[in-house]
Amino acid sequence: MTTAPQDRFVVRGGARLAGEVTVAGAKNSVLKQLAATLLAPGRSVLSNVPDISDVVIMGDLLRSLGASVSCDPAAGTVTVDVPDTIGDVAEYDLVRRIRGSFVVLGPLLARRGRARVGMPGGDAIGSRQIDLHLAGMARLGAEVSVEHGYVVAEAGALVGAPIWLDIPSVMATENILLAAVLAKGTTVIDNAAREPEVGDLADMLVAMGAQIDGIGSSTLTVEGVQALRPVEHRTVPDRIVAGTFAIGAVMTRGDVTIRGARAQHLDMPLAKLVEAGATVDVGTDGFRVSIADRPRAVDVSTLYYPGFPTDLQPPAIALQAVADGSSMLTENVFDGRFAFVDEMVRLGADLHVAGHHVMVRGRHQLSSAPVQVSDIRAGAALILAGLVADGVTEVYDTGHVDRGYACFDAQLRSLGADVTRT
Ligand code: EPU
Numbered sequence: 001m002t003t004a005p006q007d008r009f010v011v012r013g014g015a016r017l018a019g020e021v022t023v024a025g026a027k028n029s030v031l032k033q034l035a036a037t038l039l040a041p042g043r044s045v046l047s048n049v050p051d052i053s054d055v056v057i058m059g060d061l062l063r064s065l066g067a068s069v070s071c072d073p074a075a076g077t078v079t080v081d082v083p084d085t086i087g088d089v090a091e092y093d094l095v096r097r098i099r100g101s102f103v104v105l106g107p108l109l110a111r112r113g114r115a116r117v118g119m120p121g122g123d124a125i126g127s128r129q130i131d132l133h134l135a136g137m138a139r140l141g142a143e144v145s146v147e148h149g150y151v152v153a154e155a156g157a158l159v160g161a162p163i164w165l166d167i168p169s170v171m172a173t174e175n176i177l178l179a180a181v182l183a184k185g186t187t188v189i190d191n192a193a194r195e196p197e198v199g200d201l202a203d204m205l206v207a208m209g210a211q212i213d214g215i216g217s218s219t220l221t222v223e224g225v226q227a228l229r230p231v232e233h234r235t236v237p238d239r240i241v242a243g244t245f246a247i248g249a250v251m252t253r254g255d256v257t258i259r260g261a262r263a264q265h266l267d268m269p270l271a272k273l274v275e276a277g278a279t280v281d282v283g284t285d286g287f288r289v290s291i292a293d294r295p296r297a298v299d300v301s302t303l304y305y306p307g308f309p310t311d312l313q314p315p316a317i318a319l320q321a322v323a324d325g326s327s328m329l330t331e332n333v334f335d336g337r338f339a340f341v342d343e344m345v346r347l348g349a350d351l352h353v354a355g356h357h358v359m360v361r362g363r364h365q366l367s368s369a370p371v372q373v374s375d376i377r378a379g380a381a382l383i384l385a386g387l388v389a390d391g392v393t394e395v396y397d398t399g400h401v402d403r404g405y406a407c408f409d410a411q412l413r414s415l416g417a418d419v420t421r422t
């Protein structure tokens with residue numbers, strides 16, 4: 001996978017998405033699973049890995065910690081060979097590029113008793129604190145400080161403890177889990193995140209020999225073990241990529257079968273699409289979304305899983321922008337996730353932001369324009385918006401999209417869209 005920051009997608013509007021696409025594993029699972037391999041010396045193999053740039057960056061981070069990493073994008077596998085002794089410093093230059101990388105804190109602390117991890121970067125979608133991660137490590141007995149842009153944590157030995165999360169943060173839950181599996185005694189994480197990617201990480205840890213109860217619930221009980229073994233694990237399908245195609249199908253009045261996806265991980269978004277007038281047929285290996293008429297406007301409010309995912313909020317706004325009627329979109333997870341709304345307005349969308357709400361008045365069609373991508377999901381939304389605009393929309397800075405969507409342009413083309421990359 002190679003990308004250049006000046007890459008752009010050229011989208012000619014008017015096509016109806018129809019046909020079949022297959023989704024690979026979830027970005028937000030595989031990045032944490034790569035970090036989890038550090039917990040056990042030896043060879044671990046992940047499969048169903050998406051061909052996205054975030055995986056490449058995470059691979060570089062693992063290499064900087066002493067692991068050998070080989071990716072086979074065609075087979076969708078990543079093989080990680082972890083030495084007996086791993087490094088304990090995650091350099092800022094790598095960690096700043098993707099937020100998912102910050103979950104190496106837990107494994108490094110568990111394996112080395114100390115860690116120095118650059119403060120994380122990631123998308124510009126609002127303030128993204130790490131206080132819950134740090135408080136969790138402190139509860140497990142680590143001394144934690146922030147020095148010159150690095151989180152520095154030291155612990156003679158980690159000791160299990162009850163931990164209550166103020167917010168069911170996905171990565172705080174994961175970081176604590178990754179440390180607690182090798183801590184001495186019992187850790188109970190209360191108000192844990194219930195996202196399928198958290199459950200997938202916990203399943204992988206159990207296959208490595210960890211003892212975790214309550215997987216999929218908001219209370220995770222971890223009985224620490226002395227050592228873990230390497231594993232072969234198949235990553236759960238990406239529900240956000242699947243949801244993006246489903247929304248694209250409805251926006252373009254199309255008919256798309258999404259293979260490899262799990263409808264049960266998208267209950268809320270699919271219910272909203274049905275409310276908008278779509279038909280959803282769930283099969284054994286995915287689901288089909290179709291609609292003949294213009295979708296109806298529906299209100300959407302994002303929330304932690306099983307609520308409507310914040311990562312599908314930008315595509316949902318793109319859908320409402322061409323729906324029949326007015327709707328209210330409410331963002332409850334991130335405080336800066338409406339930054340891309342100005343770009344949607346450049347495409348002629350009738351949107352008005354008021355605090356954490358956006359009022360949308362649906363239009364029959366958008367109007368093509370050059371637009372700029374600010375984060376992964378905003379990028380996907382702007383490309384979908386280009387499909388329902390008259391003329392040619394140029395979407396700049398596609399590197400963001402490549403972080404989370406494998407060959408998005410090729411997949412859309414396979415569904416009949418006129419999308420090219422220059
Ligand atoms: N929060 C705190 N303190 C913390 C941690 C989080 O206040 O210590 C707050 C955040 O500011 C936010 C809320 O808690 O308001 C939820 O954030 P969370 O920690 O759950 O998000 P995250 O773990 O940083 C992951 C995904 C995001 C996804 C969110 C929510 C990864 C690498 N990222 O982020 O994915 O939006 O969960 O589901 O797993 C994306 O893929 O495009 C993406 C942004």
